[in-house]
Amino acid sequence: MAKAAIMARSATAGDGALADAGGPALRDDKDNSSNMNRREARQPRIAIADLAREAEAAQTVGDFTATDPVITVRGCNVWYGETHALRDINLDIGRNEVIALIGPSGCGKSTFIRCLNRMNDTIETARVSGEFRMHGEDIYDRKTDVVLLRARVGMVFQKPNPFPKSIYENVAYGPRLHGLAANRAELDEIVHSSLRRAGLWDEVKDRLEEPGTGLSGGQQQRLCIARTIAVSPEVILMDEPCSALDPIATARIEDLIDELSQNYAIAIVTHSMQQAARVSRRTAYFHLGRLVEVDATDKVFTNPGHKLTEDYVTGRFG
């Protein structure tokens, strides 16, 4: 019964969360299953069971707190039906910092960031417990308005997903929804400045009325970023934003993340360790639903404190 419900719902639920939830049943009918299979096909050189035992015993290595936290998470647990996807995660996200979340597929990175703007609410079988606070306010409190939360915590998805509308409408949708502009001129201003900050303005300024779906993959992803920053969120969650892009488009997005970090807190899930090293100030390493290590990016990559982290960043498995 529960499994059937997951199957039926997965059409509406997010790819990413299900992918990272683990459990073969959850992965069956994913959109980009070919992509998944390729990742799964890589043979780990260390037996999974051993790793699980190691992770079981492990405490998070490093400092999970941030000096000026926007979001604080304590004791986060997530279940998808019977699958325990995240176990006792403690992590802070600081103001104007870029934190990279790395780890093998199915380790719970995407699940974690989807807890922060309550995107997991859309998955029927998902159960979330623990303390999530944004500026001290409980994110999961009954009084918290999800719509307001998502306006403050924006999200960029793995696959560029512009609306099948014009470029202008794509960016204007959020501000219009929340009534951020009093008139057309203000709305124009918001749209233009968002496109400028997303580094897309010069490429699209002459064709704002053309459909956003007609842009190239990299441009679409920057359009999605422009759409996200148009509602002026405090935190931007990015779920593998470059995994569908070529290296040049990836470099542009990374530059953009660098610029945006002056104004926003950014949590980025990535499978590319080079990317994590390039864009982030802190790096968190997840493994089988546990947060194994979190520390300054330099330290995680040059002098990891945990054996699993070391194995992962040196490419011994993953």
Place this chain on the structure above:
Amino acid sequence: MNGAASQEQVLERVRASLGRRYRQERRFRLYGLASALLGLMFVGLIFGTIISNGYTAFWQTQVLIDVYFDPAVIDPGGGRDPLELARADYNRLARAALTELFPDVRARRDRRSLNRLLSSGAAYQLRDMVLAEPELIGKHRAVWVPADDEVDMVVKGYIDRSLPEKSRRVKDRQLAWIDRLADAGRLERHFNAAFFESGDSREPELAGIGGAALGSFYMLLVTLVLSFPLGVAAAVYLEEFAPRNRWVDLIEVNINNLAAVPSIVFGLLGLAVFINFLGMPRSAPVVGGLVLTLMTLPTIIIASRAALKSVPPSVREAALGVGASQMQMVLHHVVPLALPGMLTGTIIGMARALGESAPLLMIGMVAFIVELPGSPFEPATALPVQIYLWADSPERAFVERTSAAIIVLLAFLLLMNGAAIWLRKRFERRW
């Protein structure tokens, strides 16, 4: 498995099996082609028979007679009172005109069979002319009036002249008169406007599909107005908002089952609920529309849900991600993207409803109705029922009219399916 077999042996075996595999493939393709051709042949056969039987009904034989609008017959009082004018015996005028053309026919019996060459519709036509233009009274005027259906059949070549007179409905002397009229250029085939404009009639030359088409139109209007919003709303609720529990599962199962219920059962339901219990008028398109709504709803709900399901999750996530509420996500993004699919499903449901006759038999839309319905509450029949009624009639002329009505119905169905395909192509979106 065959570790012992060398590479050459393996190659040998593969090569040996190749011929058989290719033969299998060719045979399979042949079967497919044959069945497709067979299907196409039957479609061609159906369309060919119907069109060759029916296209002649779009033309109707008419007779040119010189009518003297005799004031003594039409308006003996001379008051030009419309009521008086409407009541006059216009048959006498038509008969007099015909007698003028055949002065040699004198015997009473012969005169009677001569008069039978004209349709009883001729009198109505003369009446309408006089009512529209009273100045005609006292004047001569050449008028094309409809010929009787048997004359029509002779002209169209459906009556075999080589048969002995006894086994022919048109007698030898009538044939001679018809030939005389034709030679004088007084017999012509004209476009049969009456076929599209008038209601049913016992006289084939006066019978038309106008009433049935209007009845079908009212019925489909009621069906569309009720079933589209209801179906879409139900689909959106079930797909986007309904909680997953046993009750919703039960509703889903029932909707799927309803789509498979024979249509005559819906007719019985309509008879019991709408007519017997709620006291709605019998034979009325509004009841037909309600019954067809019940029948079409499951189809529309299922098609709409499939359309909603096919909207990619990325669009939903994108909308939720910028802070749209559930309802905004559905109304701004999901429903617009699913609308072409919903419309396609609706049009196909409507096309099915248009071709449906069994439930209409149950609610009395099978009656003989001459008047055109003025509203959905007046008695009417529908196109498929009209076809059924005419197919049951003995007159030879109804055979071609039945086929012609089928042509019209098929034309409407093709039009609707074409619209569905056009909609699908026009609004197909890529994401």
